[in-house]
Amino acid sequence: MNGFSILVVDDEKNITDLLKDILEDEGFYVETAQSVKEAKERLREKDFEIIFLDVWLPDGEGTDLIPYIKEVNPISKIVMISGHANIPIAVKALKEGAFDFLEKPISTDSILAVIEKAGKEIKKEVEYRFLKEKEFESFQIIGESEPIKKLKKQIEKVAKTNAWVMIFGENGTGKELVARSIHYLSERADKPFVDINCAAIPDDLLESELFGYEKGAFSGAVSRKLGKLEIADGGTLFLDEVADMSLSSQAKLLRVLEEQEFSRLGSNQKIKVDIRVISATNKNLDREIQEGRFRQDLAFRLSVVPLYVPPLRERGDDIILLAEYFLERSCRENKMEKPVLSDDVKEALLKYSWPGNVRELKNLMERLCIFASDGIVTVDDLPSYIVKNRPVRSRSEIGIKPLKQAREEAEKEVIKQALKQYGRNLKEIAKVLEVDLSSLYRKIKQYNLEE
Numbered sequence: 001m002n003g004f005s006i007l008v009v010d011d012e013k014n015i016t017d018l019l020k021d022i023l024e025d026e027g028f029y030v031e032t033a034q035s036v037k038e039a040k041e042r043l044r045e046k047d048f049e050i051i052f053l054d055v056w057l058p059d060g061e062g063t064d065l066i067p068y069i070k071e072v073n074p075i076s077k078i079v080m081i082s083g084h085a086n087i088p089i090a091v092k093a094l095k096e097g098a099f100d101f102l103e104k105p106i107s108t109d110s111i112l113a114v115i116e117k118a119g120k121e122i123k124k125e126v127e128y129r130f131l132k133e134k135e136f137e138s139f140q141i142i143g144e145s146e147p148i149k150k151l152k153k154q155i156e157k158v159a160k161t162n163a164w165v166m167i168f169g170e171n172g173t174g175k176e177l178v179a180r181s182i183h184y185l186s187e188r189a190d191k192p193f194v195d196i197n198c199a200a201i202p203d204d205l206l207e208s209e210l211f212g213y214e215k216g217a218f219s220g221a222v223s224r225k226l227g228k229l230e231i232a233d234g235g236t237l238f239l240d241e242v243a244d245m246s247l248s249s250q251a252k253l254l255r256v257l258e259e260q261e262f263s264r265l266g267s268n269q270k271i272k273v274d275i276r277v278i279s280a281t282n283k284n285l286d287r288e289i290q291e292g293r294f295r296q297d298l299a300f301r302l303s304v305v306p307l308y309v310p311p312l313r314e315r316g317d318d319i320i321l322l323a324e325y326f327l328e329r330s331c332r333e334n335k336m337e338k339p340v341l342s343d344d345v346k347e348a349l350l351k352y353s354w355p356g357n358v359r360e361l362k363n364l365m366e367r368l369c370i371f372a373s374d375g376i377v378t379v380d381d382l383p384s385y386i387v388k389n390r391p392v393r394s395r396s397e398i399g400i401k402p403l404k405q406a407r408e409e410a411e412k413e414v415i416k417q418a419l420k421q422y423g424r425n426l427k428e429i430a431k432v433l434e435v436d437l438s439s440l441y442r443k444i445k446q447y448n449l450e451e
């Protein structure tokens with residue numbers, strides 16, 4: 001807690017001086033102000049975590065300052081200082097956003113107790129904000145290339161609506177990230193984002209996964225379980241790999257999505273929900289429909305707005321932008337210095353085809369953050385399949401030989417051994433080596449083993 005900055009606002013100089021002495025002795029940084037005007041000046045210059053605020057000041061009520069303080073530093077905690085007669089005003093201040101109040105005469109113990117309480121609260125809020133920022137960071141779409149700019153515009157537009165969206169794109173291109181962005185930019189942001197990996201749910205579990213069940217609905221249902229539809233109520237349901245669902249599951253899904261009504265297994269009570277559906281697939285849905293693997297009516301229902309996430313290899317310099325972004329993030333998480341990418345590395349990253357798309361790049365950068373040495377990533381740190389244009393070392397340098405040569409050398413060695421064991425009994429040798437006699441003659445000649 002030490003290290004907090006504290007502002008004491010009171011028109012009585014003996015009070016500000018006393019508090020300043022006590023708090024500085026405890027290791028806090030303290031400034032004082034004797035009026036509303038002076039307090040505003042201090043607040044403009046610096047962020048204070050805790051503000052002790054007198055109820056009455058010569059140029060206004062201390063409570064008038066509360067909205068101002070909340071505006072300049074929403075995390076700060078305001079502690080009203082009040083004489084006995086003004087307690088009702090202090091209580092009113094609590095309703096307006098003050099954190100607590102102290103009654104004069106103030107004791108050191110009461111000051112320290114209120115600071116400790118405020119400190120805990122501030123810590124909680126700072127952590128919460130940090131988590132929120134991380135959450136925000138976790139659905140930020142990095143990229144400045146034309147196709148990504150276009151995609152971001154589409155996301156912004158579609159997020160304002162309730163339209164159901166189908167996201168197409170290869171594996172690892174960021175389809176789930178797009179779905180999350182739409183959700184968090186939409187009015188449903190405060191409600192859940194619930195994802196279902198359709199490829200991973202066996203047919204017979206789909207209903208219990210979606211609808212949930214009552215205790216005793218089937219053997220093994222030892223307690224009530226809420227289904228994903230109920231959890232997603234008011235929010236967004238993300239159907240990942242939707243084209244990998246069986247036809248019978250598709251029929252069940254279509255019915256419930258159209259009705260937005262279902263019952264938990266083992267219950268007759270209808271539950272109505274309000275769900276927005278976003279789906280994703282890496283398949284060509286038209287082909288899946290033509291070949292009878294996907295229901296056309298479900299496809300129509302799910303893809304009111306189709307969005308396409310381009311493969312990484314079509315995003316040009318975004319590859320470098322993303323590489324730097326992931327490298328920075330991984331290094332920060334591992335508390336390491338971010339290394340620099342050498343020009344050769346950048347060139348290799350731009351030339352590579354990225355079959356695993358952004359996920360592959362992200363994984364690579366996580367590894368590089370750990371293994372790069374001397375603050376720079378060189379081509380030697382990259383896997384060889386990425387560095388195609390790298391000069392290949394000669395065969396003899398690496399110590400390998402053509403297969404034909406290797407085979408002949410091995411053959412010669414085996415025949416030499418056999419001759420040593422069996423002498424010139426070539427018939428016997430041919431039998432042991434499982435070749436016919438004529439080819440054994442030929443090989444003995446070829447390898448100069450004729451005595």
Ligand SMILES: Nc1ncnc2c1ncn2[C@@H]1O[C@H](COP(=O)(O)OP(=O)(O)OP(=O)(O)O)[C@@H](O)[C@H]1O
Nearest residue numbers: 140141142143170171172173174175176177358359
């Ligand atoms: N443009 C981007 N900016 C930042 N991070 C990204 C971007 N695209 C993808 N990612 C990150 O790459 C990883 C893979 O993305 P995601 O899981 O969204 O891909 P996907 O297309 O849904 O994959 P799959 O088809 O395998 O389910 C995630 O960690 C995601 O946050």
